[in-house]
Amino acid sequence: MSMDMTFLGTGSAYPSPHRGASGLVLRTDGECWLFDCGEGTQTQLMKSPLRAGRITKIFISHLHGDHLFGLPGLLCTVSLNTNADPQQNLNCVDIYGPRGLRKFLRVTLGLTGSQLLFPYAVHELEPTSDQCPEEGHLSPELTAESGPLHPQEQPGRTIPLDGSSDGYLLFEDKKFAVKAFRLFHRIPSFGFCIQEHDRPGKLKTELLKELGLKPGPLYGRLKAGESVILENGHLVVPSDVLEEAIPGRKVCILGDCSSVLGKEPLRMCSGADVLVHEATLGNEHRERAMEHGHSTPEMAAAVARACRARRLVLYHFSQRYKPSSLQKEGDEDVSELKRQAEEKLQDSSVEVILAEDFMTLPILLRRQKSGTTK
Numbered sequence: 001m002s003m004d005m006t007f008l009g010t011g012s013a014y015p016s017p018h019r020g021a022s023g024l025v026l027r028t029d030g031e032c033w034l035f036d037c038g039e040g041t042q043t044q045l046m047k048s049p050l051r052a053g054r055i056t057k058i059f060i061s062h063l064h065g066d067h068l069f070g071l072p073g074l075l076c077t078v079s080l081n082t083n084a085d086p087q088q089n090l091n092c093v094d095i096y097g098p099r100g101l102r103k104f105l106r107v108t109l110g111l112t113g114s115q116l117l118f119p120y121a122v123h124e125l126e127p128t129s130d131q132c133p134e135e136g137h138l139s140p141e142l143t144a145e146s147g148p149l150h151p152q153e154q155p156g157r158t159i160p161l162d163g164s165s166d167g168y169l170l171f172e173d174k175k176f177a178v179k180a181f182r183l184f185h186r187i188p189s190f191g192f193c194i195q196e197h198d199r200p201g202k203l204k205t206e207l208l209k210e211l212g213l214k215p216g217p218l219y220g221r222l223k224a225g226e227s228v229i230l231e232n233g234h235l236v237v238p239s240d241v242l243e244e245a246i247p248g249r250k251v252c253i254l255g256d257c258s259s260v261l262g263k264e265p266l267r268m269c270s271g272a273d274v275l276v277h278e279a280t281l282g283n284e285h286r287e288r289a290m291e292h293g294h295s296t297p298e299m300a301a302a303v304a305r306a307c308r309a310r311r312l313v314l315y316h317f318s319q320r321y322k323p324s325s326l327q328k329e330g331d332e333d334v335s336e337l338k339r340q341a342e343e344k345l346q347d348s349s350v351e352v353i354l355a356e357d358f359m360t361l362p363i364l365l366r367r368q369k370s371g372t373t374k
Contacts, residue, residue: 001175003028003196003249003363005274007355008044010315012256012280012294013066015040018322020357021066024276024315025050026194026251028175033057034074035192035253041070042077048358052078059170060097061255062189063104063138071095072108075116082117090118092154096170096180098188099124099158100143106150121156125168125180127188128161130261132293136187166264181265183257186293190255193268196248199365200225204241211236247366249273252309256280256316258290258299266307273363275309276355278316282332283340297337301344301352314341315355323356 004027009020021038025045032054034041045052052074061067075093082090095101102122109116129137149155159168161182168180168190176196183189200223208219211230218228227237252269253276260266269275277300281289286296297314304312314337321334334354341352353361 001029003251004360005251005276005363006048006050006360007315007357008041008048009038010317010355010357011066011319012278012316013319015066016319018326019317019319020044021070022316023070024253024355025055026253030054031056033059033194035059036061036067036255037070037074038066039069042074044357045074053081056091056093058093058095058097059192059253060095060101061183061191061253062185062187063098063100064187064256067255068097068101068104072105072112072114075105075109075120076114079114079116079118092119092121094171095120095122095156097122097124098127098190100138102156103143103145106145106147106153109150110147116150116152119152119154121154123156123170124158125190126158126160128182128261131182131184131188132186136185138187166262167268179268181268182261183255183265184259184261184293185256189257189293191257191260191265191269192253193272194251194253196250198248199246200238201243201245204243207241208236211241249363249365251363252276252307254278254303256294258293258295260303266303269303269307269309272307272309273366274311274313274361275304275307276313276315277303279314279337279341280316280318282337297341298344301341301350304341304350305345305348309350311351311353312341312345313353313355313361314338 006025008023011019015021020040022036023038023041024035026033034055102124170178170180176194179193180190183191203219221228222238222241225238227235229235250272251274252272256278278295279297279300280294281296283296283298289296300314320332322331324335338352338354
């Protein structure tokens with residue numbers, strides 16, 4: 001199964017002519033998951049090779065506008081391009097984000113009289129008191145749900161912190177387990193860990209031939225993990241005829257933060273194939289970055305080192321840092337942010353990548369437990 005991520009916006013605070021506001025898409029075999037949706041995300045999607053109509057899940061890291069203002073418009077645009085055939089059974093778009101997201105969408109869509117041609121459900125994560133300064137907490141009165149569900153809204157889950165794991169299990173299916181973890185920012189912010197399940201190894205066909213088993217349905221049953229009994233009564237167990245399992249890929253995407261909370265995020269992100277971390281300002285602006293709940297390249301690199309990530313992708317740059325292709329004499333050099341992270345990681349094997357709008361990063365399969373890829 002192919003997997004890649006495309007960055008739609010890599011700037012902070014607001015969209016500009018050279019950097020869009022936060023948004024990236026993780027794509028797996030045609031299905032698209034959107035992470036954050038800053039103002040202008042739908043325009044960025046139209047400029048990319050991606051199709052907004054393929055988005056089935058949306059994850060919002062926190063409720064600051066540069067990560068959220070594009071969401072109502074995107075949903076409406078997707079609806080305008082949806083087949084209005086009443087006989088068509090449209091899938092529900094699942095949206096995950098902090099408490100208050102449900103009311104934001106309900107009020108925004110309601111006040112604008114926006115009707116959607118597909119159902120959606122908002123699943124809210126309950127923040128904890130230590131995720132931001134006291135003034136950053138939204139009052140229960142502000143986030144409390146009011147009025148009926150939007151006509152196209154389906155009831156969503158409210159997901160509290162699991163005290164035993166110090167994380168949030170958002171969902172798990174046959175292919176993936178997706179969890180969230182807490183970050184410290186000016187308002188409650190979250191990171192997301194997408195873990196692909198291990199894949200069965202290849203069948204040892206020569207051994208199967210020696211056992212007298214010809215290619216056919218029994219091969220499929222063994223590949224699926226089911227034992228089979230041969231005509232001679234011999235029991236064939238999958239572990240005997242399968243090569244080593246192919247480890248699932250792991251992608252971790254952190255929202256705005258100046259730190260992670262607790263040890264769980266580092267454990268959850270351990271060995272990540274890709275760790276996406278903000279680097280809003282250079283190391284020389286560390287105090288200012290932390291004052292606003294943000295990180296520097298050195299801080300992002302420390303997280304990548306702690307969780308032994310294979311690749312660290314920096315994004316969410318201050319708009320002062322223009323893409324390399326657009327820099328003019330006197331502009332601050334965005335490549336300096338990469339150098340600062342690499343300096344912190346110089347005695348490690350972590351690869352550092354600077355994200356740019358419309359950059360697509362393939363996430364390759366690993367060959368075996370040793371971590372090599374193909």
